[in-house]
């Protein structure tokens with residue numbers, strides 16, 4: 001990696017005797033989007049908490065922008081923005097007051113606070129609610145305000161712990177468009193955890209963590225190449241002949257459904273083409289689909305992500 | 308500095324937005340007014356108003372400081388403290404901001420009560436006394452706010468905190484000589500009272516507002532403004548020092564708690580855990 005902004009080496013985090021994060025190491029390239037995926041309880045939030053200085057860790061070296069997180073906490077703090085998984089708004093203060101306090105905490109001058117809060121509220125489309133008490137907002141609105149707040153001080157690294165949970169699809173899309181714009185124009189690095197595979201798709205790199213250990217770390221396309229074969233579904237009028245062909249080409253398959261569809265793993269396109277041309281007179285219907293990140297995830301963790 | 312100011316303003320605002328709290332703040336002095344005038348009519352103590360008033364002011368300062376300072380527990384439980392702690396704000400600024408805001412509210416209420424007392428005919432011979440009283444009210448507010456903040460920062464869980472709060476405030480308010488004179492307490496409790504910083508706050512404040520600080524030691528002891536413990540004399544001024552040191556220690560412990568403690572998983576797991584503990 002040419003210019004890593006986050007470097008995590010051998011991070012171990014324990015709660016009592018339970019090891020939540022177990023020797024995790026990875027690097028995040030400056031200006032990229034890094035996705036952290038994994039089942040509930042895998043240790044994603046625990047890793048974020050350690051990285052953003054609000055919880056200790058048993059061992060390991062964490063650096064953000066060259067700063068040792070364990071040593072110079074304030075140096076690290078001033079470079080990051082965080083949206084935690086649980087709401088951290090001040091419920092009895094208005095949206096505006098929440099943003100203003102945030103600006104104070106980060107030492108922003110008054111005029112800049114005013115200008116930025118207008119800008120970030122516009123961004124998440126919450127301008128009309130700026131006088132509302134934060135505690136009275138709906139879940140999704142709170143989330144939008146939190147995202148706006150984390151952008152107030154234009155951090156170099158933005159940690160987003162399941163940022164779009166509870167957002168409606170339109171806000172979700174707009175948020176990502178904007179975060180991507182920030183990344184391109186200001187070089188902000190985004191570290192995100194999510195359970196939505198379409199969000200994971202926009203990441204430059206993905207780490208999949210399970211039971212506190214990183215089990216895969218690569219770009220989405222490499223992961224797909226490696227773990228999620230393309231699939232072909234063929235409905236044949238002559239199943240016996242198809243099965244013979246499949247065996248001859250050494251392709252693994254399963255017959256799915258009552259209508260006799262065959263679900264075929266495609267390891268290389270050429271043999272699929274051959275098979276199709278040999279069998280073309282008997283093919284009723286067919287469909288070829290690309291492997292998805294969801295397949296990758298299921299393959300690696302062996303569980304359904306939403307279940 | 309700016310952060311301290313912002314935190315102070317936020318907490319005072321938070322207090323002012325709570326209608327019930329605000330109402331109580333203004334009603335309390337009149338409640339004490341009633342109480343005092345009743346006592347005034349039926350008692351034969353010399354200088355009953357300043358005597359009773361001094362004790363009540365201290366109790367009010369204690370309770371209000373502790374209440375407001377411990378509302379920090381709500382910030383911890385709501386998750387807001389995470390937002391504060393993840394920012395580069397100095398931990399000591401957080402501590403000072405919280406302490407100053409609860410001191411402000413407590414002192415304001417104490418002054419209201421004293422104003423009521425003044426309307427009732429409370430007078431001082433020296434011009435210095437009211438100024439010294441104001442100063443001491445603020446000091447006591449700072450001390451008890453620090454204590455409250457330290458409690459909140461160490462417990463960090465609202466259910467447990469309610470129990471701890473009762474377990475701590477009850478002995479402190481009852482073993483300080485305001486409600487029950489210390490001489491009426493059994494030996495063991497008298498010793499316990501001497502470990503109670505509130506005892507010294509109440510004694511010093513009484514000595515100050517009765518303008519008796521310069522009395523000889525024996526008379527001070529007789530009026531329970533000074534204490535003798537195994538032959539060692541604890542004068543009101545010694546008491547003042549004990550109180551200040553206690554406050555300083557609490558403030559330092561809170562600063563340490565905010566630097567060291569793990570606030571990362573407050574709202575969810577703290578509550579879940581409690582369900583199983585009970």
Ligand SMILES: Nc1ncnc2c1ncn2[C@@H]1O[C@H](COP(=O)(O)OP(=O)(O)OP(=O)(O)O)[C@@H](O)[C@H]1O
Nearest residue numbers: 015020039040041042043044045046047085572576
């Ligand atoms: N404060 C805590 N005390 C004890 N155990 C904890 C604490 N916080 C987290 N854990 C445990 O550590 C493990 C990792 O938790 P973490 O919150 O990091 O998971 P996660 O990957 O963020 O999961 P999710 O997708 O549900 O957010 C879990 O088994 C959890 O029970």
Ligand SMILES: [Mg+2]
Nearest residue numbers: 044045085161
């Ligand atoms: Mg999590």
